[in-house]
Amino acid sequence: MPEPLVRVSRLSKHYGGHRGLLARLTGAPATRLVAVDDVSFTIARGEIFSLVGESGSGKTTLGRTILRLIEPTDGSIVFDGTDITTLGATQLRKARRQIQMIFQDPVSSLNPRLTVRQMLGEVLHVHAICPRAQINARIADLLALVGLPADSIDRTPRHFSGGQRQRIGIARALAMEPQFIVADEPVSAVDVSVQSQIMNLLLDLRDRLGLTLLFIAHDLSVVRYLSDRVGVMYLGRIVETGTRDQIFTAPRHPYTQALLSAAPRPDPAQRGTVAAIGGEPPSPLDPPDGCHFHTRCPLATDLCRRIAPEPETVEPGHVVRCHHHARVFA
DSSP: OOOOSEEEEEEEEEEEOSOOHHHHHHTOOOOEEEEEEEEEEEEOTTOEEEEEOSTTSSHHHHHHHHTTSSOOSEEEEEETTEEGGGOOHHHHHHHTTSEEEEOSOHHHHSOTTSOHHHHHHHHHHHTTOSOGGGHHHHHHHHHHHTTOOGGGGGOOGGGSOHHHHHHHHHHHHHTTOOSEEEEESTTTTSOHHHHHHHHHHHHHHHHHHOOEEEEEESOHHHHHHHOSEEEEEETTEEEEEEEHHHHHHSOOSHHHHHHHHHSOOSSTTOOOSSOOOOSOOOOTTSOOSSSGGGGTOTTOOHHHHHSOOOOEEEETTEEEOOTTHHHHHO
């Protein structure tokens, strides 16, 4: 098998863990927020790997940690054979030409004072993507690539719709000519009528440019349409990974089953076969021992409360963290 483009191993991100002045004066214990907890997965070249889960599951933190926009607490991130967690500032800046991000909210991620020419031109100039004399031509190519008219070049973000702003964000990421893009809920802030256009654009760019994508989303229908493989996150851990068909037709974790059962269906006569998930996720400030999902799982036993399950391959390419995955499948 070819070496994956991205290999994430035992990655964790914790916040806090030390006692500040007020805590020392009052005798309060130190607090630690576990945002990402012992996550491992790979992404093959040219693949779209999606992360899905409830709000607060750690998807965005994981994506930003992989890009080192947030520094990891532990673990390794190997991109194209290089562990980027060991890179210094200068080396990391060079590596970031190959690793870019599309942000969720195009309004806040674009500078409202700059025109498209200034935003994209700054990227091309600072990173020496092309000679100065070729910058305008390169910007025109980028606009055409993402489906924006040529006269967009001297407009500011306020002159564009939400979908057009997201296309500018995509063009900015593509300006660096990356191999790998993290797309953090890129269609959640646009109208439903525009979502399919953005999704088809991402698929087209993947095919034309050979891009590899980590796609972060909470909408299962979007994930099913775009993904080659899927990872399901719960309270900082990936509890199941598999191909799109494995996850959507034969889920092996009770959390994955409940998510799929709770998803809206076009036909109101169709009903889920699994009861909706009860209760709220535990606080990441105080995650439960053992399996994090045991406080809401109908299959939980004493084993689940005491010992966190290890990842187990149940069929080629299908990995699950559940002591009772055989009962789920049955």
